[in-house]
Amino acid sequence: MSTTINNVSQLLQINSNKLSKREVIYDGYRRITYKELDEESSILAFNLIEMGVKKGDRIAICLPNWHEFVVISFAITKVGAVIVPLNINSKTELHYYLTNAEIKVAFIAKEFEKNNLWDNFHKYKQNNTLIKYLISVRFENKDSISYKELLNRKHSNEILLPKVCYNDDCVIMYTSGSTGLPKGVILTHGNLIHMCEVSIGLLDLTPEDTVLCPLPGYHIFGLHQCILVPIAAGAKIVLMEKYKPENVFQMIEKEVVTVHHAVPTMFILEINNSTLKDYNLDSLRIGITAGSKIPSNLICNIRKMLGFEVLSSYGMTETSTCLAQVRLNDSDEVKFNTMGKPVPGVRFRIIDINTRLDLGLGEIGEILVKSPGIMKGYLKMPNQTITMFTDDGWYITGDIGQIDEGGNIRITGRKKDLIIRGGYNINPTEIEDQFYTHNDILEVAVIGIDDIVLGEITCAAIRLKKGVYGKEIEFKNFIKDRLAEYKIPDKIVFLTNLPKTAVGKINKIELKNQLNNQLFKEIL
Structure with a gap:
């Protein structure tokens, strides 16, 4: 991406101009082009402004991996509001999320896997005046505005979109720890744009690629690597509403998928699925795995049975995903035993757990990082935010590891584990x-x-x-x-x-x- 990008919506707008008729999303329900995604997100953005949404307002999305999730996300970025993607399995936690983030508008599905989202959101709205609108997606209710209606509303031609800047808040993503309340991780437009540029280069993504998205959009791996990065590269995304190995194989074969990202558990299920032999997966060329360490025998089995090279990546929500990643041309020794080298713009330090002094190559200690992807902080948790950084600004990952002589990062465990x-x-x-x-x-x-x-x-x-x-x-x-x-x-x-x-x-x-x-x- 050689053009200067100031906010996430421009990732779409640039490719909408260059690749207007190219398909950008297929979710098993609808196919949508770059031009359609750009136009529909703009219509939605203008109507949100007419409804009173302002720059900085927080808008919840509680949807499966539907194309509407992507349209809504880009509409929110165009308004300068903040995307708050919520886990569609949330129940009692919803009250905390909606209150903590001071949600003004929520886009919701009626239900998902017997979780009645409408009832939960509607009950909350009846008792809280802060949330102004519930917008129903793929269903209608007299107490909501339907997404379809909102897209068809006529808006004033005098509405102007606000200026959205690199350092403005873009996403608040909730992450749970072993103790205490979930933390809302604030990521800026700049955090996500920089990491998009990095990922495109590491994977050599082009408009000829088709990226499978089996990971939920309310998780940083799904939102960033499977949605934002492909759109920044001008590629196509195949969204999966629900993960099932056989559905993965069907989508790869049908849509000629070239990039398959997943956590190790998903790959384990795929190589052990009895229907694997019935599908042609020859289009696959590369993929990222993250979330936990991948065993070397699993890497070998992915090569043998799925037919592509999977690259280990190390990161977390607080760092906008990737801090280190294995490269395609790395040796098997590196691929099997490390997370690869730091990605561009990222620096690592290893310190002694007790003395907090720096350690040398090969010595095991706690991992500290500096990166353009590091979060702005935890929402309304200044004390917890402070504890995550050293006095000189290094982010404390809580992971234990070492840097080997080749500069590769080896993760040996979590301090809390x-x-x-x-x-x-x-x-x-x-x-x-x-x-x-x-x-x-x-x-x-x-x-x-x-x-x-x-x-x-x-x-x-x-x-x-x-x-x-x-x-x-x-x-x-x-x-x-x-x-x-x-x-x-x-x-x-x-x-x-x-x-x-x-x-x-x-x-x-x-x-x-x-x-x-x-x-x-x-x-x-």
Whole structure:
């Protein structure tokens, strides 16, 4: 992108002029061109202004991966308002999100997977005067304005769009930690634009690419890598309302998808799906995986069974996704064991967890970063924001890792995930990596369980492949020659499913809550 871009809506406008008739979105419901996306988002923007929406107002989107999600997002950026994408599975949390963000307008689906969104939003609006309008998408209700009606409204020709600048707020994305209330991460237009430029270069994206979006738009991986980046590159997006491996294969074959991003759990499900052999996936060339470390055998299986190169990427909501990424021409040693080098504009430091002093190459400590993608802060949480930065402005990731002699970033774990068993520090990722070399294991998560003697013990929760059965002693014997004795899990449990976050990552917080009481009682 050689042209100077000042706000996210210009990513679309530039390509609307150059690629007006080219298809930009297919969601299984409608095909839409760059020109149509630009025009419809402008109509929506003008009508939002007539409804009283002003620059800086916060607008919620609670929709699946529909084309309307993208139209609405660009309309909001044109108004200079702030996109607040909300998890469509939200229930009781909605009250907090809507109140904390002071939502003025909400675009909503009627329901999703038996979650009655209309009822939840309508009840909130009846008791809160701040939210002015509910806009119903793909349904109508007498107490809402329909999205279709809003697109067909005539607006005054005298309305002018406000000037939206690089450092203005663009998105507030809620992220949950292990304790406390969800935090609203404020990302600016500049944060997202810079990271779009970086990602286009790293993946060599062009208008000839078609990018699959199996990740939800209310997650930073879905919104940024699967929606904004392709549009900035002039590429096409294939939106998936709900993730299912067979639907992934169908869309790849039908739409000739070239780029497939996903979290490792999704790729595991795909290579183990019995229908994979029935589809032609030869169009795939590249993809990013993020959210958790990807085992080396999974990278090999993706190459062999899905036929493309997947690149590990390291980042988080607070950094507008990517901080480091494996490059296509990196060696397998780098691809299998690291997150690659820092992306353009990003700097890393490794410090000692206790002394906070800088460490050298190869030494393991806490990871600090500086990046143009770093968030503006947490919404209405100045104290929590301050704790995430050093006095000299470095963002504290909370991750543990090292920088090797080649400049590649190796992530060894999360500081908060560290298990302290009888005074010994145990890194769950090290144990999980060994288990993933076992052919019968589909997924595994290692967590710490409360123990009255040792403080914590290690527990491995394993999901076996379909039709496979195992005993605890078999897997302890498998692991015992691979790790020091104190790292061998004290307990191994077999589960039919591991709890997941909205984006498909294993939810260790929920897993720990699920198992803690059960196993603690057994130990007593």
